[in-house]
Amino acid sequence: MRFVRFGPRGEEKPGVIDDDGQLRDLSAQVADLSGEVLARLTRLDVRAAPVVADSPRLGVPVAGVGKIVCVGMNYSDHARENGMQPPREPILFLKATTALCGPTDPIIRPLGSEMLDWEVELGAVISRRTRYVDEAQALDHVAGYVAINDLSDRSYQLERAGQWTKGKSADSFAPVGPWLVPPRDAGDPQDLALRLWVNGVLRQDGSSARMIFPVARLVSYASQFMTLEPGDILATGTPKGVGMGQRPPVYLVPGDVVELEVEGLGRQRQVVEDEPAA
Structure with a gap:
């Protein structure tokens, strides 16, 4: 389903x-x-349930998202392309829920942004209140999995006093979907292909098998520091191939088309637009 x-x-x-x-x-x-x-x-x-005759817009496939918990540098190949050692513990940061949008809604480049970057990610949606859960039971607290584009402005993220959240939270910076797929139908979360294209050029081609910390570990780890509520989304990191990792770096500009997919979780397509001038 x-x-x-x-x-x-x-x-x-x-x-x-x-x-x-x-x-x-x-x-x-x-x-x-x-x-x-x-x-x-x-x-x-x-x-x-009755069949819907037309083909309406699809939105974020889960409602009531209280927080988006993101994991940085969780793929070994992504850490290498950034010249970093794999972290000893998961790197957690939050992304504002106002960044949420549907899988085909436009990406809005914020005013002053010149380093807009992409990141295809596997997201885990929490099913019930979760606190101090053991890794062995952690996946029992997952309602299903989604595809996410964890968009970033790298200058805001890395050059504006080091706060990752401010570079990750602009409106439209969290397209989610199209589908929420229950665990029994999604397959092994540690064996899913992730791909992203920009203007038809394949930029990311990875596998969740390359995660440094698997999904169960991430759910358990995050629950040691905060209570996870139903509908919270855990974005589990991205494989290599982000714009910042290209040589030279490549960033999104208005008119660019971003497409991504996570195996079994559907495909997204977004067009980049500029924030209208005030």
């Missing part, structure tokens, strides 16, 4: 893509894909 939220921005309804590829409306069964619903996704009666 592949869960989605569809409709105009701010008015999305819960839905599911069935085994025949049909979009079905779940709004008669659940108010939204959020809260306690996330712990019982696979028990919903998909066949009883």
